[in-house]
Amino acid sequence: MVDSLPSLAFLGAGSMGGAILQGVVASGVEVDGGIVATNRTREKAQTLASLPGVTSIALEENPAGNTDAVSSARIVLVGVKPAMVPDLLREIAPALRDDAIVVSLAAGVTLQTFTAALGERVHSIRSMPNTPATVGEAVTGLAAGPAATDEDMALVRALFERVGAVIEVPEGQIDALSTVSGSGPAYVFLLIEELTKAAIGMGFSDADARLMAGQTFIGATALLAASGEEPAELRRRVTSPKGTTERAIAVLQEAALDDVFARATAAALARAKELAAGS
Numbered sequence: 001m002v003d004s005l006p007s008l009a010f011l012g013a014g015s016m017g018g019a020i021l022q023g024v025v026a027s028g029v030e031v032d033g034g035i036v037a038t039n040r041t042r043e044k045a046q047t048l049a050s051l052p053g054v055t056s057i058a059l060e061e062n063p064a065g066n067t068d069a070v071s072s073a074r075i076v077l078v079g080v081k082p083a084m085v086p087d088l089l090r091e092i093a094p095a096l097r098d099d100a101i102v103v104s105l106a107a108g109v110t111l112q113t114f115t116a117a118l119g120e121r122v123h124s125i126r127s128m129p130n131t132p133a134t135v136g137e138a139v140t141g142l143a144a145g146p147a148a149t150d151e152d153m154a155l156v157r158a159l160f161e162r163v164g165a166v167i168e169v170p171e172g173q174i175d176a177l178s179t180v181s182g183s184g185p186a187y188v189f190l191l192i193e194e195l196t197k198a199a200i201g202m203g204f205s206d207a208d209a210r211l212m213a214g215q216t217f218i219g220a221t222a223l224l225a226a227s228g229e230e231p232a233e234l235r236r237r238v239t240s241p242k243g244t245t246e247r248a249i250a251v252l253q254e255a256a257l258d259d260v261f262a263r264a265t266a267a268a269l270a271r272a273k274e275l276a277a278g279s
Contacts, residue, residue, distance in 0.1 A: 005159055007033025009073035011066050011088060013048055013056075014039070016105050016129060017079025023133040023163030025051045036069040067095035075159060077127075079105040082275055089117035096122065101152045103127050107178060108275025111145045111171055123148045125156050126171055128178045129163070130185055138164030139181035143171035175276070179268035187264070192217055 008024070008031055010017045021037055031053060038057045039045045045058035057065035070076050070092045080088050085106050096102070102114060104126045114124040124145035132138050140160040144153055153168065160166045169177060192213045199209035224231060239245045 004030040004032050005162070006074035006155065007031065007072055008035045008159070009069040009076045010035070010037040011069060011076065011078050011092070012039065012080035012084075012105075013037040014044070014079060015131065016133075017077060018048065019131045019133040019138075020077065020079075020105070020129060020160075020163055021048065021054070022051065023136055023138065024159065025054065026134075027136060027162040029162050033072060033074070036073065038065045038069050066092055070100065071095045071097070073097070074099060075101045075103060075156065077103045077105055082106045082109050085109050086113060086117055089114060093118050093122075099123075101125060101148070101156060103156055105129065107182070108175070108272050110276055111143065114145060121147055123152045125152065126174055127156070127160065128174050128182050129160060130182050132185060133160075133163035136163055139184075140164060140166050141174055141177040141181070142166060142168050143174050144168075175269055175272040176265075178272055179265040183265075183268050187261075188217065 005024070010021050013021050017037070021035065024031070024035070034053055034055060035051075036055045036057065037045075037048050038059055039048070040059050042058040042060060045056045045061075048054055048056040057069060059065045062068065066088065074097065076092070076096065078085060078088060085104070089102075096118070100123065102118065102122060102124045104111070104114060104124070107128070109126075111124055111126050114122070114126075118124065125148050126143045126145065127140055129138050129140040133140070138160070140163070142153065142156060142160065157166050157168070167177065195213040195216070196206075196209045199212055200206060204212065220234075224234060227234065235249075239249055
């Protein structure tokens with residue numbers, strides 16, 4: 001893992017951009033030239049202003065904040081809402097450094113959008129991270145744009161490895177990846193939510209139910225990471241023949257969870273394609 005990163009600019013440091021930013025800061029990596037982050041409002045900007053090494057700009061106070069931010073940044077991360085991306089790219093295009101790497105954090109926005117606004121020679125990379133970046137446990141997919149070099153990809157990979165694991169894929173797989181790792185934390189939180197409700201329904205207090213459900217998921221994923229075993233094998237070890245877990249698993253399998261997850265991820269992928277088409 002690299003000891004330092006080049007100068008960074010986060011344009012739109014909201015939920016996703018903010019998660020990456022906070023994860024980078026928390027990792028302790030040195031950022032040569034510092035980090036600049038922009039947000040529309042003073043309130044949002046103030047939430048990042050206390051982070052060490054971060055210059056936080058409110059666009060309502062400094063309308064030229066985005067161009068100011070990119071003028072000195074080697075890596076520019078675009079985290080505004082998808083519909084805002086084309087206008088933002090046209091705004092910053094004249095101010096980009098010649099060696100700038102522009103990284104998309106926006107769901108459903110293709111690399112073609114970046115090429116159309118910035119030109120074919122600008123080095124662009126499409127990313128799909130997820131919010132566990134805040135605690136250094138993200139999964140990020142990266143797809144290289146037509147002008148991106150191996151050095152560009154190595155630098156951006158090093159950035160995202162500071163907040164978790166990285167998978168390099170062709171752009172055609174980014175939307176599919178987003179349905180698993182991008183949306184995946186919400187699926188896990190939903191399962192914890194429902195298991196908590198079940199515990200409350202059996203008479204446990206809200207606090208105890210929340211602790212049991214949440215810590216069970218934390219412990220199970222920690223065991224998965226530490227053991228190196230396949231999830232199916234670990235499930236079998238917990239599921240004693242004719243025991244209580246076997247009975248519960250049978251009920252879950254009767255619910256056709258494989259079909260439920262297939263339909264859920266397919267629905268997410270369809271929506272990603274709609275976003276890419278501008279609908």
